[in-house]
Amino acid sequence: MISSPLPIAPLLQWGEGAPAPYRGEPMNLTDHEQAMLAGAEGPARQYAMEQIVSVGRFFDAKDTVAISQVHIMADPEALGPSGLAFLEQLAALPKAQRRVRVPTVTDPRGVDFAAYKRLGQTEAMADLERRATAAFEALGVMMTNTCINYQSVIPPVKGEHIAFGDTGSSIYANSVLGARTNFEGGPSALAAALTGRTPRYGFHLDERRRGTTHFEVTARPHDLAEWGALGAIVGRAMTSYWEVPVLSGLAPPVTSDEIKQFGAALASFGSTPLFHMPGVTPEAPDLQSAFDGPVPAARRIGDADVAALMASYRPKDDKLDVVVFAAPQLSLFEMRELAGLLDGKRLSPKVAMLAATSPDIKAAADRMGLTATIEASGAVVLSGVCFYQMYAREIGQANGWTRLMSNSAKIVNILGGYGYEPVLASMEACVESAVAGRITGLGRSA
Amino acid sequence: MSMEAGTGRIWRGHPGPGARVEGEALVAADNFSARYDLDLTKGIFSRPTHKLVGESYVGKILVLNIAKGGVATAWMLREMVERGLAPKALILNFANPIMAQGAAFAKLPLIDRFPVDITAVVQTGRRLAVDPEAGTVAVV
Numbered sequence: 001m002i003s004s005p006l007p008i009a010p011l012l013q014w015g016e017g018a019p020a021p022y023r024g025e026p027m028n029l030t031d032h033e034q035a036m037l038a039g040a041e042g043p044a045r046q047y048a049m050e051q052i053v054s055v056g057r058f059f060d061a062k063d064t065v066a067i068s069q070v071h072i073m074a075d076p077e078a079l080g081p082s083g084l085a086f087l088e089q090l091a092a093l094p095k096a097q098r099r100v101r102v103p104t105v106t107d108p109r110g111v112d113f114a115a116y117k118r119l120g121q122t123e124a125m126a127d128l129e130r131r132a133t134a135a136f137e138a139l140g141v142m143m144t145n146t147c148i149n150y151q152s153v154i155p156p157v158k159g160e161h162i163a164f165g166d167t168g169s170s171i172y173a174n175s176v177l178g179a180r181t182n183f184e185g186g187p188s189a190l191a192a193a194l195t196g197r198t199p200r201y202g203f204h205l206d207e208r209r210r211g212t213t214h215f216e217v218t219a220r221p222h223d224l225a226e227w228g229a230l231g232a233i234v235g236r237a238m239t240s241y242w243e244v245p246v247l248s249g250l251a252p253p254v255t256s257d258e259i260k261q262f263g264a265a266l267a268s269f270g271s272t273p274l275f276h277m278p279g280v281t282p283e284a285p286d287l288q289s290a291f292d293g294p295v296p297a298a299r300r301i302g303d304a305d306v307a308a309l310m311a312s313y314r315p316k317d318d319k320l321d322v323v324v325f326a327a328p329q330l331s332l333f334e335m336r337e338l339a340g341l342l343d344g345k346r347l348s349p350k351v352a353m354l355a356a357t358s359p360d361i362k363a364a365a366d367r368m369g370l371t372a373t374i375e376a377s378g379a380v381v382l383s384g385v386c387f388y389q390m391y392a393r394e395i396g397q398a399n400g401w402t403r404l405m406s407n408s409a410k411i412v413n414i415l416g417g418y419g420y421e422p423v424l425a426s427m428e429a430c431v432e433s434a435v436a437g438r439i440t441g442l443g444r445s446a
Numbered sequence: 447m448s449m450e451a452g453t454g455r456i457w458r459g460h461p462g463p464g465a466r467v468e469g470e471a472l473v474a475a476d477n478f479s480a481r482y483d484l485d486l487t488k489g490i491f492s493r494p495t496h497k498l499v500g501e502s503y504v505g506k507i508l509v510l511n512i513a514k515g516g517v518a519t520a521w522m523l524r525e526m527v528e529r530g531l532a533p534k535a536l537i538l539n540f541a542n543p544i545m546a547q548g549a550a551f552a553k554l555p556l557i558d559r560f561p562v563d564i565t566a567v568v569q570t571g572r573r574l575a576v577d578p579e580a581g582t583v584a585v586v
Contacts, residue, residue, distance in 0.1 A: 050550075051547070051550055051551065054463045054546075054550035055543065055546050055547050055550050057461070058460065058461075058462050058463065058541070058546045058550070058556075059543070059546065073517050073518070074521065075518075077518075078481070078517075078518035078521045078522060079521050080521060080522065080524075080525035081525070082524050082525045082528040082529075083521045083524065083525060086524075165517055166517060167516055167517060182543045183517055183542070183543050183544050184517075184543070184547070185517045185518075185519070185520020185521065185543070185544045185547040185548060186517070186520050186521045187520055187521065187524075187547055187548070187550070187551035188520065188543070188547040188550075188551075202543060239512070240512055240540050240542070241512075241513070241540070241542035241543065242540075268516065271513070271514050271515065271516075271542055271544075414482075414516075417482050417493060
């Protein structure tokens with residue numbers, strides 16, 4: 001199971017987990033929504049309602065639900081020229097027609113203007129980034145440029161309906177905070193921002209938030225990389241967006257950074273927006289209450305499974321080109337840990353190290369001297385970007401990077417398809433290797 | 447099953463976005479993500495572990511299992527349509543919101559949730575009529 005590609009969905013999916021069959025009923029729209037749909041408030045809000053109705057009908061939403069905040073993913077690599085042209089059309093509308101109606105924040109961008117030349121990014125990439133940012137600002141979007149908005153901007157509250165557009169931010173908000181969101185890709189997050197509404201389906205509904213699958217975890221992850229590995233194992237076992245895994249056996253305390261790595265990996269390997277961890281997450285005070293009806297038989301995940309997942313990202317030799325800490329961006333605490341590990345050390349000239357965080361955390365780290373400690377080693381702190389959303393393939397080619405080491409299971413999953421040979425290891429082993437100029441310190445889980 | 451026996455067969459799934467189209471089926475039991483599985487400039491499947499690796503999806507009616515991957519696909523389907531490097535329609539066992547949002551944004555025909563495994567009953571090369579409003583896929 002460990003080395004195979006994502007599993008093919010078994011036939012039981014037709015009975016369990018998937019949404020009910022088509023009812024053929026139209027969505028109930030308010031007078032205001034119908035007016036927006038008819039174009040009474042301009043083409044931006046008309047587009048938004050068309051998008052909401054099209055997606056809502058596809059998932060048999062009865063109506064829309066008011067959302068309190070939006071998180072939008074629109075890095076220039078994903079946007080493409082057509083997405084950018086679309087945003088610029090909206091940005092050119094009169095102010096009353098184009099401004100977002102609820103607080104709207106952005107996911108990481110594709111270019112850090114303080115670092116892009118050093119990384120080998122092109123002026124064309126920087127230009128796309130400038131244009132996208134200008135368009136968003138014209139819409140009234142707040143450029144937070146972070147995927148850890150649940151740690152660093154405004155964490156939503158249990159029961160709060162929101163529209164989050166990054167798989168990692170969505171799974172954290174749903175699972176750890178008890179807020180309610182589907183994966184809202186850029187075009188739909190933008191529609192939610194322009195109207196303050198989203199279709200009421202999926203994880204906005206009580207009945208979709210119940211556990212469907214039970215894992216009994218006998219492993220206890222020792223570091224963030226192993227928390228990610230655990231998320232990867234569960235993610236690989238998921239068969240559809242609608243499956244809600246419940247993980248028993250993991251007692252408190254679990255920290256924000258640990259559950260962030262777990263969730264980001266689960267969402268990345270499985271396209272999964274919600275999990276429950278009885279005793280840890282708010283909608284599962286105990287195992288029984290995570291399910292409707294009897295607790296299903298559990299599939300066990302032990303230390304050997306975690307070790308095997310880690311071992312599946314082991315290199316064939318000790319060559320090392322680049323170490324990346326990102327996906328998700330580092331919290332202030334992770335920045336502190338990295339500064340502690342690098343304090344007084346010097347990276348091998350053969351190895352580059354990048355650490356990505358949000359602009360707000362970067363400012364705090366600057367103020368507290370953490371950035372200076374990290375960069376004195378030769379590492380680079382990146383602000384407002386995330387490695388896989390910033391033309392990772394082209395950066396790798398420009399710098400001759402192939403062998404990449406990270407403590408993020410999510411990033412090793414994604415970058416395998418981008419021409420890298422990724423290695424998953426603890427932050428400690430990553431730092432030790434970057435200093436040594438070769439991969440080392442993989443002992444514990446190997 | 448011969449081609450003749452297949453003609454006239456019709457499967458009803460869940461209605462979705464996009465206009466009625468006809469085209470040739472390209473079928474696999476694999477999953478689908480625009481960002482991770484495709485080379486968008488060449489119009490071919492590029493992920494080495496995908497059953498359709500090397501195959502062109504341009505102008506085909508793609509019949510696959512479930513939607514996977516991250517959120518970027520929501521933007522990318524429209525880019526593919528505008529560059530003329532898109533499939534004619536997406537027929538999946540199970541779409542996820544990202545695929546539905548991307549298809550709505552691109553106005554790309556999408557149908558899912560059939561009573562059978564659609565990848566097991568439709569063969570590559572069959573000519574299909576896809577009617578998203580009715581939610582039907584027919585062999586013609």
